[in-house]
Amino acid sequence: xxxxxxxxxxxxxxxxxxxxxxxxxxxxxxxxxxxxxxxxxxxxxxxxxxxxxxxxxxxxxxxxxxxxxxxxxxxxxxxxxxxxxxxxxxxxxxxxxxxxxxxxxxxxxxxxxxxxxxxxxxxxxxxxxxxxxxxxxxxxxxxxxxxxxxxxxxxxxxxxxxxxxxxxxxxxxxxxxxxxxxxxxxxxxxxxxxxxxxxxxxxxxxxxxxxxxxxxxxxxxxxxxxxxxxxxxxxxxxxxxxxxxxxxx
Numbered sequence: 001x002x003x004x005x006x007x008x009x010x011x012x013x014x015x016x017x018x019x020x021x022x023x024x025x026x027x028x029x030x031x032x033x034x035x036x037x038x039x040x041x042x043x044x045x046x047x048x049x050x051x052x053x054x055x056x057x058x059x060x061x062x063x064x065x066x067x068x069x070x071x072x073x074x075x076x077x078x079x080x081x082x083x084x085x086x087x088x089x090x091x092x093x094x095x096x097x098x099x100x101x102x103x104x105x106x107x108x109x110x111x112x113x114x115x116x117x118x119x120x121x122x123x124x125x126x127x128x129x130x131x132x133x134x135x136x137x138x139x140x141x142x143x144x145x146x147x148x149x150x151x152x153x154x155x156x157x158x159x160x161x162x163x164x165x166x167x168x169x170x171x172x173x174x175x176x177x178x179x180x181x182x183x184x185x186x187x188x189x190x191x192x193x194x195x196x197x198x199x200x201x202x203x204x205x206x207x208x209x210x211x212x213x214x215x216x217x218x219x220x221x222x223x224x225x226x227x228x229x230x231x232x233x234x235x236x237x238x239x240x241x242x243x244x245x246x247x248x249x
Contacts, residue, residue, distance in 0.1 A: 035096055036092060036096055036098040036200045036201050036202065036203075037098070037184070037198065037199075037200045038198050038199050038200065038203065039184075039197060039198040040068070040069035040196075040197065040198050040199065040228065041069065041228050041229060041230070041231070042195050042196075042197050042231070043068055043069075043195060043196045043197075043229050043230070043231060043232060043233050044193060044194075044195055044231060044232045044233075045066055045077065045193070045194045045195070045196060045232075045233060045235045046232045046233065046234060046235065047234070047235060048234065048236070050232065052191065052192075052193035052194075053077075053193065053194060053235045054191070054192035054193055054194075055079070055104075055105040055106065055110055055187065055192050055194065056192060058077065058078075058079035058110060059079065060079050060080070060081035060109075060135070061079070061080075061081060061133075061135030061136075061152075062078075062079070062135075062237060063076065063078070063132050063133045063237065063238035063239070064076065064077040064078065064235050064236065064237060064238065065077070065115065065124060065235070065236055065237070065238045065241050066112075066196075066233045066234060066235045066236075067229060067233055067234075068183060068196045068229055068233050069196070069198070069199065069228060069229060070205065070225065070226055070227060070228060070229065071220055071222055071224075071225065071227045071228070071229055072209075072216040072219075072220050072222065072225040072226075073114065073116065073205055073208065074114075074115040074116070074123055074124050075112050075113065075114055075115055075183050075196075076112060076113050076114075076115045076133060076154065076165075076238075077110070077111075077112045077235055078110070078111050078112070078133050078165055079105075079109055079110050080103065080109045080110075080111060080152055080165060080166055081109055081135075081152075082107070082109055082166075083102075083103065083107055083108045083109055084102045084103035084108055084109065084111060084165075084166045084167075085100075085102055085166060085167050085168070086101075086102045086108070087099050087100065087101060087102060088100040088102075088167045088168040088170060090168050090170060090178075090179050090201065091178065092178050092201060092202035093118070093177040093178040093202055094202075096202075098200055098201060100167070100168025100169075100179075100182055100200070100201070101184075103166075104185045104186070104187035104194065105187050105194075110185065110187070110194065111165050111166075111182075111185075112182070112183035112185055112196065113154070113163075113165060113169045113180040113181065113182055113183060114180050114181040114182075114183065114199070114203070114204070115131060115180075116180070116181075116204050116205075116208055117131050117156040117158065117159075117161055117176060117180070118161070118171075118176040118177060118178045118179065118180055118181075118202065118204065119156065119158075119159050119161050119174065119175050119176045119177070120158060120159060121204060121207065121208055121211060121212070122156050122158040122159070123208075123212075124238060124241060124242055125215075125219060125242065126219055126241065126242065126243065127242070127243050127244065128242060128243065128244045128245070128246060129238060129241075129242040129244070129245050129246065130156060130157045130158045130246045131154065131155070131156040131157070131158070132154070132155065132238060132245055132247070133152075133153070133154050133155075133165065133238075134151070134152070134153050134154070134155050134247070134249065135151060135152055136151055137149055137150065137151040138150065138151070138153060138155060138248075138249030139249045140153070140155065140160065140162045140172070140173045140174070140249050141160065141173050141174070142162075142172055142173040143171065143172065143173055148172070148173065150162075150164075150172065152164075152165065152166060153165070153172060154169060154180065155247075155248060155249055156174070156176070157246045157247065157248035157249075159174060159175050159176075160173065160174040160175075160248070161173070161174030161175060161176035162174055163176070163179060163180055168182055168201070169182065169201075178201070178202045179201055179202070180201070181199050181200070181201040181202055181203045181204065182199065182200050182201045183196050183198075183199055184196070184197050184198040184199060184200060185197070196233065209225055209226060213225050
């Protein structure tokens, strides 16, 4: 009777160690355990002619916009022009850990993120966008309240939150409490096309709909802003979508 509890405790410790080893060997498990991976409709990214967007169509440093996983939720699509980190360990505002899996495409340089700022949900609208990708060097105040300079950042000029898209939209500066939610992309090597299949990280969609639902209805000419995108979603330059872009830094 006295040996069995010790044996159970020993097995329990071994089980914990095995689980930890599995997470180390496969960081995707950590993302799933964090409860941040969400699968949505598989959606092909297409151009105005409804032909699949290919990685080779994406100019380095250009701001591209598409809507996913809902008809009213904007996302950035970016070709950073260089390989991203293969993995980045990040946390949501409520403390859940997840591992961003890096860019896609032959050079792993193509990334996508929700274009809804994690601070006060600033986002691209038809009239104006205060949030955008800055490929060239900009000035900002980092998390230590020190002056910094960086290129290749997503910059929200509303409250000066700055994100690193090569590190899963990790917060570099400003009041944002978490990274931008990442869009899970799949690259099709056979034809060079790209599918969006889900999200991971800290989604803000419910709060976004509650705050901006009426204006989103008018802007997108829909009655249901929570309607899922169909099998394709249009990719366009942010400059074609927004009348004005506010730049800072």
